[in-house]
Amino acid sequence: MKILFTLALALGLLQPAIAESIRKPNVILIMADDLGYQDLSCYGHPSIKSPVLDQLAKDGIRLTNFHSGATVCTPSRMALLTGAYPVRSGWTQGVVGFLMGNKDGLNPDALTIAEIFRDEGYATGISGKWHIGHLPETRPHRQGFESTFYCPMSNNQLKEIWRNDEVAIKDVDNRHFTEHFHTEALRFIRENQEKPFFLYLPHTAPHFPVQAHPDWKGKSKFGEYGDVVEELDTRTGEMLKLLDELKLKENTIVIFTSDNGAQGGEKASNLPLRGNKWSPLEGGTRVPGIIAWPSKIPPNQTSDALTAAIDLLPTLCRAARIDLKKHSQNKPIIDGIDVWQTLTGKSTQHARTELLHWHGKSAQPQALTQGDWKFFPDQRDTLTKADPTKKPEGPNAPALYNLKEDIAESKDLSQQFPEKVEALKQRLTQLVEELNSSAKLKITTP
Numbered sequence: 001m002k003i004l005f006t007l008a009l010a011l012g013l014l015q016p017a018i019a020e021s022i023r024k025p026n027v028i029l030i031m032a033d034d035l036g037y038q039d040l041s042c043y044g045h046p047s048i049k050s051p052v053l054d055q056l057a058k059d060g061i062r063l064t065n066f067h068s069g070a071t072v073c074t075p076s077r078m079a080l081l082t083g084a085y086p087v088r089s090g091w092t093q094g095v096v097g098f099l100m101g102n103k104d105g106l107n108p109d110a111l112t113i114a115e116i117f118r119d120e121g122y123a124t125g126i127s128g129k130w131h132i133g134h135l136p137e138t139r140p141h142r143q144g145f146e147s148t149f150y151c152p153m154s155n156n157q158l159k160e161i162w163r164n165d166e167v168a169i170k171d172v173d174n175r176h177f178t179e180h181f182h183t184e185a186l187r188f189i190r191e192n193q194e195k196p197f198f199l200y201l202p203h204t205a206p207h208f209p210v211q212a213h214p215d216w217k218g219k220s221k222f223g224e225y226g227d228v229v230e231e232l233d234t235r236t237g238e239m240l241k242l243l244d245e246l247k248l249k250e251n252t253i254v255i256f257t258s259d260n261g262a263q264g265g266e267k268a269s270n271l272p273l274r275g276n277k278w279s280p281l282e283g284g285t286r287v288p289g290i291i292a293w294p295s296k297i298p299p300n301q302t303s304d305a306l307t308a309a310i311d312l313l314p315t316l317c318r319a320a321r322i323d324l325k326k327h328s329q330n331k332p333i334i335d336g337i338d339v340w341q342t343l344t345g346k347s348t349q350h351a352r353t354e355l356l357h358w359h360g361k362s363a364q365p366q367a368l369t370q371g372d373w374k375f376f377p378d379q380r381d382t383l384t385k386a387d388p389t390k391k392p393e394g395p396n397a398p399a400l401y402n403l404k405e406d407i408a409e410s411k412d413l414s415q416q417f418p419e420k421v422e423a424l425k426q427r428l429t430q431l432v433e434e435l436n437s438s439a440k441l442k443i444t445t446p
Helices: 003-021 051-058 073-082 113-120 174-191 223-245 309-319 324-328 418-438
Strands: 026-030 060-065 125-130 147-151 160-161 166-169 197-202 252-258 286-292 301-303 356-358 365-370 372-378 399-402
Touching: 051 223, 051 252, 051 286, 073 113, 073 309, 113 125, 113 197, 113 309, 113 324, 113 356, 125 174, 147 174, 160 309, 174 197, 174 223, 223 252, 252 309, 309 324, 356 418, 372 418, 399 418
Parallel strands: 026 197, 026 252, 060 301, 125 147, 125 197
Antiparallel strands: 060 286, 147 160, 160 166, 252 286, 356 365, 365 372, 372 399
């Protein structure tokens, strides 16, 4: 009898641990808006202080070759949520409300990560900037998000926050967008702490107009832009503290990134990269990428492996033990690659070897990275112009850079390596043909 009692007691003590190991991980996907590659101290900014995100990077992995889904807001968000190049979801150019009509947006037939996680029993929520469709059928509660609190467009276009199909807050003070989205995110976590949840937190900051919250104004050594970034850092810390208090930290995957590179003309920094938002140069697409999961991802990692925002969907599905093939049947092809083995340090053979890059104005790929090489079929796309939406004039000629030796894309090697130029040109053509032939949703080109 004593043995049975001891065994029952031991099993009782083990039940919480067993339940925790069986429960699928929570996911929090935080995305800044127009945050430059160097705009966090852990990425080298000399003045902006981001101790919370620095520690998050130490707790997990800091990706130094992580690329957004595109070089401007709308297509980058389409790519992030669908795990596919944005042309597969109907993107043609620009952003909703600029170059792209207000009636355009994410194709309702697209498969989003929120739909996948919702159908797997997760509570799904968005608190932040949407900007991938304003028509009723394209709104977040019809794209897999059960809880919605969102600005339909950019903070320079609309000063409203919506819930589902109705305006929740009118005339939002731009200085308080981050506070509103943060408060809602904390509410969502508290209300869903008893079940797995997927929270998408796409902030409007530090997108222009850059205006600091009164509680942060003047605190940074880098002016108002620094104030805004440091508010993001502090509020992220408050969220991580809540996870700790609710005993959710060990089973929560936290990702922090940016939707594209820094906006030209702002105080943001893409150094040591060349180019800005809109441009297929590294400055337009390479962004901070931090991923932490204390119980699974080893701490103090830095990786220069080529990784993209479209890889998050298949990788998070793998981490959450979700059968992606079950959900993706008869849906547009997913271009993202499962890079879980790289994040966990279990493989030195990184899954992604190449990536297409897009100019913000064109649904035609403007560059291809393959290994250390980056190829532009038209070097005019490498030029930085005052108006990035206008294609530079001049003769068409290719450009080739070795990113390992020249991350700033400053030395064109196309003349020295004509064989490499030809090989990458053929590969780019092949990839474009595959995109067009396999698309289940409309793809158009200018």
